[in-house]
Amino acid sequence: MSNHSTGAVAAPAGRNYLNHPKGIMTWLITLDHKRIGVMYLFTVLLFFAVGGFFALGIRLELMKLGREILDANTYNRFFTYHGAIMVFLVIIPAIPAAMGNFVLPILLGAKDVAFPRLNLASYYIFIIGATFAVLSLFLRGADGGWTFYTPYSIRTNTTVILVLFGAFIAGFSSILTGLNFIVTIHKLRAPGLTWARLPLFCWAIYATSIIQVLATPVLAITLLLLCMERILHIGIFDPALGGDPVLFQHFFWFYSHPAVYIMILPAMGIISEVIPVFSRKPIFGYKAIAYSSFGIALIAFIVWGHHMFVSGQSELANFVFSLLTMFVAVPTGVKVFSWVATMYKGSIHYYAPMLYALGFLELFTIGGLTGVFLATLAIDVHLTNTYFVVAHFHYVMVGGTIMGMMAGLHYWFPKITGKMYSEKAATIAFWLILIGFNLTFFPQFILGAQGMPRRYWSYLPEFTDLNRLSSVGSWFIALGFLYVAYYVWDAMKHGKNAVANPWGGLTLEWQTSSPPPTENFLETPVVTAWPYEYLPENITMPVNQG
């Protein structure tokens, strides 16, 4: 069945990367990409819980107009931390740094990333950045939203500077990880793993890494300028000092728009892996999917102005940015159509990874289509800065990235932990999250179209019903994720041992033991075929045979 010739499947005497060497210190100074990936994963999930806590606070406050549980200033801090933590400490590192670190070298048949020490350094740089951001929580907090628009962010008396500095530092981690991955993909592919045989997850990570390396420095310098303006009162963005507040928006979105694709492309990579495996079919349009990642990455750099249609930017600039933005929809559409076409005449197995991939398709389609509304100039003028935008980017970021992350988490769970999770529990949690998500965010499209602005602590009476519906939905999401935390913990304690290849996948990570040995493969694998070569008879999975 396998298209790869690998030396040995099992490591001697149950030795694997998790249990050898032992001791907490061996983890903290490890150079093993798998352990670093796992440490990232823990960190990211911890911050996901913190960001989720703030989200629940926001929704609780919005249960009724006026004060429910938070005063306005506390509420403003809540949505700022929710956004900043979720973007900078969860969604950006979640798939590339956490899962990419674990899976990418194995997918390539490599022993590790190209620069293991740099990889560990990236992790600690990330931790230092996160520490600064979290430190501000215990001082005067931060408000202004995760976008930190000037001149508010210069004048607010909150400790916003710590969050900015934290994001500045974490940015270096992102740059170094991107650099590491690019070199790894170029230099450490196994014999026979040609570019045309490269798994789509690797293509997606490659495109992502390019954006990380090229765009993040712009954010770094922008945040640094903002810090300097706050401390030294140099007039760059504050008109009171002779600066231009709109300039900040240009700088900010020059990074933060490409960053949107740092968040979504890796998730798309996971979906491209999961759908063929669980449909037992070759991926449809391999080249188109691979190229479209680069198409998206390229366009990502020239559409930042679509965040600024009402900022005071010129009509000509708006014309150009709206036109260019339309073209993002084309490669994105190519991917979505290709995934659905992959399912056609397949033999589809419904396990948690596939459920999340299908959930991704549903939510991302809505997220993508509502993006067309916002790309359209006149339509955006009414919808921008309302809940329509909030709903849109949650459909893309949560419905896309987080669903993709959950798909990957379940897909690679046997490989990472060597255990099987409970499929029944995972199915229940999936439905809780999917239903809860739609309940939370779909009403926000209507709220936004009706005119409710975002970042509002209170609202007009006519917005009450939909806000309550949205708040109730958030409890379903919370319940779903709490349940995930429980069964993941339970699986690690009591789960049955995973076989090397429970899903019958053809990519290289399934050709080594679960969990893999420290060196990934006991002998260097040799790749002899395309990784999506599922033949018509190959419709079963090991997992449903035992």
Next chain:
Amino acid sequence: MFSIFNAAHAASTVPMAATDIAVQWDSLYSFIVWLSIFFFVLVVGGMVYFMFKYRHRPGQKTVYFRDSHLLEGIWIGVPTALLMIIFVWGYSVYHSMKQAPSDSYEIHVIGKQWLWTFQYENGRTTVGEVFVPINKPVKLIMTSDDVLHGFFIPNFRIKQDVVPGMYTSIWFMATVPGKHQVFCTEYCGTSHSGMLAQVVVLDDDQWEAWNNNKKLGNIPKAGVEISAADHVADLINDEYSVQPKTSQTSMFSPDSRGSRASSDSEQFKDGILISAASPMKSQFSLVEQGRVVHESKGCVACHTVDGTVKVGPSHKGMFGSRIELTNGKFALADENFIKNHIENPKSETVKGYAQVMPTFKGLISETEMNALIAYMKSLK
């Protein structure tokens, strides 16, 4: 328990359309909504169909195929064509949103944490409510006294950021009388969600009455029928300086720890210019107020208003003209040009004149600046 479906507003996804542009907006919006529904059904419907049709069964065989250039061509070509239609349509409606007719009635708007102040040609100032005539184009020339704000009128489908240090503008021609909600849409601190206002669209009689400082009856929310009782009761006072009053009082109780950015308070000036926080009517028009500013701030020392040249260029006919600068570039003398020249005179100098003008930054308030600009516009 709350009701989701009984409220009429939940059924319609967009607010009332109270301008012609809002009606055009609604057509385009509906078009994209239906197109989205079509593609959603195509993709997710197709997916669900495949989920059932091709679910795993023992003994099944899959069909091996890897791509189809025809299919890929279709799903690149068709969406691209549709997107171009949407783009052109969207731009054309947007273009009408941006092109204010030259005969628009101009109102100056100042955003300040957390209230909106409006200055009119007749010299009046209101806070929290802006009074406009029905079926006449109105242009709002806006700036901020502190941080970014956003001026959003859902019923008109228009929105514009209000930026400190520069002027931005929107225009509309309201077709529905009554009050229309205004929201602030850029985060501006503690009471961001309380920074509301109303556009009060007056019919011809009411507009004339308002311009003559006469009393107006109670003006209802747009689209709401007025009962006879409402007509009799509740005449608003002569000042029209209603603080944004509302039933949801909780929105207007900012925390005492409010993080308001500091800004200079407005000065009283010869009883004409007034604090934004305590608006009043004035017997002097905005142009006359501007003339006082022009004299009292010393502009007249260097700039004449009759076309003769002193130290600096004359202000007669300057507004709206193309001006050559010492760096060889040309600039349009619009609101932003004038404001910038007064606050940062060193940034650009008119050709043929020495760079000797001092900065007036911090010496002229936003309300005075608006009056000055209105005055310069009048010097034709």
